[in-house]
Amino acid sequence: MLGRRNNSERLERLGSAWTAKHDPDFLKSTSEWFRAVDLRQGPLGEVMVAEWTDLGECHDRDGIHRSSGRLYEIQYGGRPDRKPFDVASESTQTLLSLMFHENVWWRRQARRNLHERAARGGSITPGQIAELVGKAKSSPNRDAVSAIQALHAFDLLTENRVPEIFDATSCEAVRIHLLTLTLTEETPTPNQIRWLEGLIQKEKSPAVLYRIASLLQRIPLEARWPLAERLATVPIPDDDRNFILMRWYAFEPLVAADPVRAMKIALDSGHPWLTQSITRRALAANALDIAIEALCEQEIEAEPLQSALSGLLQALPARAEMPENWVKLYPILRARSEPDIQRQAFELAQRFGDPIAEAEMVNLVLNTETPPEVRLEYFRMLLAARSPKIAVYLRKLIAVPELEIEVIRAEAVFPGKDSASRLLALLQKSRPDRDTAVFETLTSRQDFADVFVEAILGGEIPKERIPAYIARQVTMVSTKKNEFAKFLGIDTEDAAQRGKLIAAWKRKLADDYLADANLTEGREVYRRSCAACHQLYGEGGVIGPDLTGSGRADLDYVLINVLFPSEDVSAEYRLVTLVLKDGRTLTGNIVEENPQVITFRQVGQIERIDASQVIQRQVSEASLMPPGLLDSLKREDVRDLVAYLQTKKPLP
Numbered sequence: 001m002l003g004r005r006n007n008s009e010r011l012e013r014l015g016s017a018w019t020a021k022h023d024p025d026f027l028k029s030t031s032e033w034f035r036a037v038d039l040r041q042g043p044l045g046e047v048m049v050a051e052w053t054d055l056g057e058c059h060d061r062d063g064i065h066r067s068s069g070r071l072y073e074i075q076y077g078g079r080p081d082r083k084p085f086d087v088a089s090e091s092t093q094t095l096l097s098l099m100f101h102e103n104v105w106w107r108r109q110a111r112r113n114l115h116e117r118a119a120r121g122g123s124i125t126p127g128q129i130a131e132l133v134g135k136a137k138s139s140p141n142r143d144a145v146s147a148i149q150a151l152h153a154f155d156l157l158t159e160n161r162v163p164e165i166f167d168a169t170s171c172e173a174v175r176i177h178l179l180t181l182t183l184t185e186e187t188p189t190p191n192q193i194r195w196l197e198g199l200i201q202k203e204k205s206p207a208v209l210y211r212i213a214s215l216l217q218r219i220p221l222e223a224r225w226p227l228a229e230r231l232a233t234v235p236i237p238d239d240d241r242n243f244i245l246m247r248w249y250a251f252e253p254l255v256a257a258d259p260v261r262a263m264k265i266a267l268d269s270g271h272p273w274l275t276q277s278i279t280r281r282a283l284a285a286n287a288l289d290i291a292i293e294a295l296c297e298q299e300i301e302a303e304p305l306q307s308a309l310s311g312l313l314q315a316l317p318a319r320a321e322m323p324e325n326w327v328k329l330y331p332i333l334r335a336r337s338e339p340d341i342q343r344q345a346f347e348l349a350q351r352f353g354d355p356i357a358e359a360e361m362v363n364l365v366l367n368t369e370t371p372p373e374v375r376l377e378y379f380r381m382l383l384a385a386r387s388p389k390i391a392v393y394l395r396k397l398i399a400v401p402e403l404e405i406e407v408i409r410a411e412a413v414f415p416g417k418d419s420a421s422r423l424l425a426l427l428q429k430s431r432p433d434r435d436t437a438v439f440e441t442l443t444s445r446q447d448f449a450d451v452f453v454e455a456i457l458g459g460e461i462p463k464e465r466i467p468a469y470i471a472r473q474v475t476m477v478s479t480k481k482n483e484f485a486k487f488l489g490i491d492t493e494d495a496a497q498r499g500k501l502i503a504a505w506k507r508k509l510a511d512d513y514l515a516d517a518n519l520t521e522g523r524e525v526y527r528r529s530c531a532a533c534h535q536l537y538g539e540g541g542v543i544g545p546d547l548t549g550s551g552r553a554d555l556d557y558v559l560i561n562v563l564f565p566s567e568d569v570s571a572e573y574r575l576v577t578l579v580l581k582d583g584r585t586l587t588g589n590i591v592e593e594n595p596q597v598i599t600f601r602q603v604g605q606i607e608r609i610d611a612s613q614v615i616q617r618q619v620s621e622a623s624l625m626p627p628g629l630l631d632s633l634k635r636e637d638v639r640d641l642v643a644y645l646q647t648k649k650p651l652p
Contacts (some may be wrong), residue, residue: 002647004029004031004032004034004035005025005026005027005028005029005036005318005355006025006026006027006028006036006049006347007022007025007026008022008023008024008025008026009020009021009022009023010023012241013207015239015240015241015242015243016207016209016210016236016240016243017210017240017242017243018207020475024570027074032214033053034051034053034428035052035053036049036050036051036052037050037051038050038320039424041103041104041105042073042105043085043105043106043109043158044075044080044101045075045076045103045594046073046074046075046080047073047074047075048071048072048073048074049071049072049074050069050070050071051067051069051070051071051072053069053070058138059536061522079099086648087106087109087113087351088113088116090112091513092117092122092124092128092575094116095110095113095114096110096114096124096132096150097147098110099111099146099147100135100143100146101116101152107146108505108646109377110471111146111149111150111153113151114150115153116156116421118153118154118155120162122154123154123255124154124156124468124577128232129151129156131146132147132150132151132156133161133165135147136148136151136165136169136174137165137168137169138168138169139531141171141173141174144169144173144174145173145177148165148174148177148178148181148188149177149181149547152181154302156182156286156337157178157182157299159191159192159195161187162178162182163195166178166199171209172205172208175208176208176211176398179208179211179212179215180211180215183215183218184215184218186225187218187219187220188215188218190218190223193219193223193226193227196212196215196227196348197227198230199212200212200227200230200234201230206236206240209231209234209241209243210242210246211226212231212244212252213231213243213247213250214249215230216231216250217249217250221253221254221257224254225254225258225261227250227452228250228251228254228265229265231250232247232251232265232268232269232270232271233246233268233269233270233273234247235270235271236271236274244271244273244274245275248274248277251265251274251277251279251538252277255281255282255285255484256280256281256285256287259282259287259290259291259602260290260294262278262281262282263278263279263282263290263291263308263459264292264294265278266278266279266294266304266307266308266311267294267295267300267304267305267308268304269304270303270304270383272306272307272310273307274303274308275304275307275311275460276307276309276311276314277311278311279291279307279308279310279311279312279315280311280314280315282596283311283312283315283316284315284589288312288316288320288323289323289324289325291308291311291312292323292325292326292328292329293325295308295309295329295332296329296332298627302336302341302630303339305336305341306338306340306341306344309333309341309344309345309348310344312346312348313344313348313351315596315597316348316597317351317596317597317608317610317611317612318351318384318385318608318609318613319351319353319385319608319610320351321352321384322352322353322354323352323564324346324358326349326352326354329395330345330348330349330354330356330357333345333348343377344358345357345456346361346378346381348382350381350384350385350387351380351385353385353568358382358387358389359383359389361378361381361382361387361390362382362387362389362390362393362573364378364395365378365379365390365393365403366393372402373402375400375402375403376402376403376406378419379397379403379406379407380406380637382514383406383409383410383413384412384607384608386582388586391410391413391414393474394407394410394414397539404434405433405434405437408423408426408434408436408437408438408441408452408646409440409441409605411423411441412444412584412585413577414613415445415447419422420442420447420451420452421450421451423441423442423454424438424442424446424451424455424460424461424537426438427461428523432528435605436467436532436603437464437604438469439466439467440470440473440602440603440604443470443473443474443477443478444473444477444582444584444585444586445477445583445585446477446478446583446585449473449474449477449478449480450479450480452474453474453478453480453481453483453484454480456481456484456487457483457484457487461489463487463632464632464633464634466488466632467528467529467532467541468529468530468625468632469532469533469603471484471488471632472575472587472623472625473587475587475639476575476577476585476587487536488631488632497631501563502556502559502560502563505559505630505638506555506556506559507564508638509638509639509642511554513639514639514642514643516639517639517642517643517644518639518643519640519643519644519647519651520651521636521637521640522639522641522642522643522644522645523639523644523651525633525637525644526644526645527539527540528640529629529633529641530547530641532603532604533546533603533625534546535548536548536645537649537650541603541604543573543589543601543602543603544573544623544625545573547645552645553646553648554648555642555646558642558645559648562629562630563626563627563630564627565625565629565631566623566624566627573589573623574589574619574620574621574623575587575588575619575620575623576588576589576590576600576617576618576619577616577617577620578598578600578609578614578616578617579614579616580609580613580614580615581613581614581615582613586602586607586609587602588600588601588602588603589601591606593611594611595611596610597610597611597613598614609632638644
């Protein structure tokens, strides 16, 4: 109800649930103070609108009137005469008739009064019961639901009557209401559980099955197993996320209660996400040995096996203790013909520190006959596992084009005395993708970063080549950060100077000067300086906010956010610094974490980090982007960049 109007939404089926779509507004107000907050239907068909009086839609403003809200009555046609009435004084038969009134207000009032009478010991006659049962079986949707609600008011939805109505009606809404009203107030009886088990097998409606899945959470674990096993075989489209999650909520506590039985369901379910989730939950319940054994005991089809292995890899830390039965599973996996299962087997072996698998993978990486994409993938696995057997080949492997970037990053994991100088030498011949990897590696360790700063201060690397996020990383890692900040001119956080700084840049970027901007060049400056972290028109990184929908058309907005990027940083983009036991210092955002693993996003890469390897974690209010970016650019580059940021659509 935002925007001086009452919105109208239309519900449309989306899988097992619903989604809302905008219809034309119900009404609009000419008053800029109008803020509707609630709608209620009245007994004569009128709509009552409650509104508060304020100029702001979501926040208090100076003009808020806390005591002057209004009530509006909206009526179609003329206003009917009002006559006194008292619903509570009507007979039970009249109330039952009102349950089918055209106006929902009377239905609601009748239902409330019927419940109150039943609570005082009231009842209805066998004839009235039969009439309601008949309406529930054969009436149109709304009347059939009202009949069920009337029966429920007097506790007449018995174990025998519910299946009778359920089987007689073709109305989905009636079946859903029967399940909801019958099974949400008390624990289901054994007979009801057996009925539900058969129902899952024959029911075709996704909405009804979805409701059964939601009700499973009310059933004790020991009685839930047969229902869960039936529900696991129900095919659910991948885009029906509500149903997928609701089924999982019913399963989740079962896994810890009996991991052996749960893993059998996982491998028989036919739904990859459920298989992964059960496997992950089994590991969280310290049942890794049970999960491994389940994969050894039967001939498993490729899809459920891959899903279970994915679940293991998602739940395991970067290094884990090898379970005893791994030596039984590994040869089974290596004997499979599917390439994805082979890859998963190697990755698990590296997590477990399996020396046999490590030697096999090193040989595959060194073998020039191995497909390039396989060499790259296995090198990454060995690097993640900190394999000393691959470390001795780094100087040789940097000459392999498909491995070059990853080998550069590996220097931070396996540092040598001359690593920093060798990395700096690579910058003598500029190549954007390689330069980025070198910059990021040189700023990942304190000793590397100090050598990097010395090269910048000595003029070996022009400051214009340093991306903004690399400059911020240097200030977080290097012992020479003060000299570096002064040299780049990024120490501009003095609040007293902010107004002057913005005014100075506005003079430099006057309208007539911006009019001469080269938008194509501006896009190139954006790609060099901003795209590593920000998206614009779908292009760029995701470590910083997406700029596409921002207020970048306003020069003040652009200048404030570029000159003072730490002024207002939302929680998801705050700078997180991790100091690791291997000597690296990483800056970025946490994507996901659990007690074992931190999934950490840095510019251009995501790394899974064993939580036990983190020595120190610091969450800063500062942005990864440092102040002073514009000072590191030529004036023409700033002009072109700002003009490009102010565009309204992508360049051709």
